[in-house]
Amino acid sequence: MTENLNMPTKMPDVATSAKAQVTGTLDWVGMSNIEMPMTIKADDGQARQISTRIEAFVNLAEPQAKGIHMSRLYLALDKLSLEQELTLQSLKALLDTFISSHDALSDRAHVSFAFDYHLRRPALLSGNHGWRNYPVVLTGRLDKGQLDLELKVDVAYSSTCPCSAALARQLIQDAFEAKFHGQQQIDLDTVHQWLGTTSGIVATPHSQRSIAEVKVKLNDALNELPILALVEAIENALKTPVQAAVKREDEQEFARLNGQNLMFVEDAARRLKHTLDQSESFNDFWLRVNHLESLHAHDAVAVDTKGVEGGYQPY
Known part of the structure; x- marks a missing residue:
């Protein structure tokens, strides 16, 4: 009898037909480092394309099952990439799809999107604008019907050491005394000109680029992804975010802001804590x-949480 080579051959599906070699449940199974473009719409009102690095997982609740269907997770992400915008609403729907596509296998789902988010930020005085990049991680988790949404943003800022500022002021006082000691009357113009020289300002405090890493649990009632709101809350609390477009007047204002906002790492952490405590958007x-020290070879770090029972732990 001649074999019909045109007959379709049913392909084996080991994940559903085979049994586990060793039985047992697993907390998470899935994929990481998925590279995929997404169209995102956050609270700045602009839909834009981003390049994301994604982790997608479901649990394996059936101890006898060989495995999950990873292709179903990928295809759900691919559909989101091609047909929808990444919003809080579509993220919730994606988690539902992860679980419904694994009926009888899974009752928990997790997804995270890591990406760079660019915002147009105004210069301090000149009226110019420039792009600033903010690393973002958006995470969603659905656990037996309980939804958990998390937003993480990194913001760079400048921190000027209060101790160094005090020591610099003392040296300036000493230089002033040495310059004008013994003079009964001091001419204002002479002092003014002297203060504008390197002899007048003999020392400056040290400052360094610093990074604020902030994670927040989002209120379920939010309609918009609050990337801009979180960035502005952080920058307004710290007062000295790094700048994009800078003219001389902007640089001078930046120097003034640093001088008026001297911060140890403890000061920066307390400022952020006070601001985040006031927000109703973050549960x-x-x-x-992280103060990336310019004086020391090590970094100065402070960590804190809101203190919610069962919530974030410092580590």
């Missing part, structure tokens, strides 16, 4: 401030 928060 919980975790923060870490």
Whole structure:
């Protein structure tokens, strides 16, 4: 009898037909480092394309099952990439799809999107604008019907050491005394000109680029993804975010802001904690401030949480 080579051959599906070699449930199974473009719409009102790095998981609740259907997770992400915008609403629907596509296998789902988010930020005085990049991680988790949404943003800022500023002021006082000691009357113009020289300002405090890492649990009632709101809350609390477009007047204002906002790492952390405590959009928060020291070879770090029972832990 001649074999019909045109007959379709049913392909084996080991994930559903085979049994586990060793039985047992697993907390998470899925994929990481998925590279995929997304169209995102956050609270700045602009839909834009981003390049994301994605992790997608479901649990394996059936101890006898060989495995999950990873292709179903990928295809759900691909559909989101091609047909929808990444919003809080579509993220919730995606988690539902992860679980419904694994009926009898899974009752928990997790997804995270890591990407760079660019915002147009105004210069301090000149009226110019420039792009600033903010690393973002958006995470969603659905656990037996309980939804958990998290937003993480990194914000760069400048921190000027209060101790260094005090020591610099003392040196300036000493230089002033040495210059004008013994003079009964001091001419204002002479002092004014002297203060504008390197002899007048003999020392400056040290400052360094610093990073605020902030994670917040989002209120379920939110309609918009609050990336801009979180960035502005952080920058307004710290007062010295790094700048994009800078003219001389902007640089001078930046120097003034640094001088008026001297910060140890503890000061920066407390500023952020006070600001985040006031927000009704965030149910919980975790923060870490990193001062990348210019004096020391090590970094100065402070970590804090809102202190919600069962919420974020410092580590």
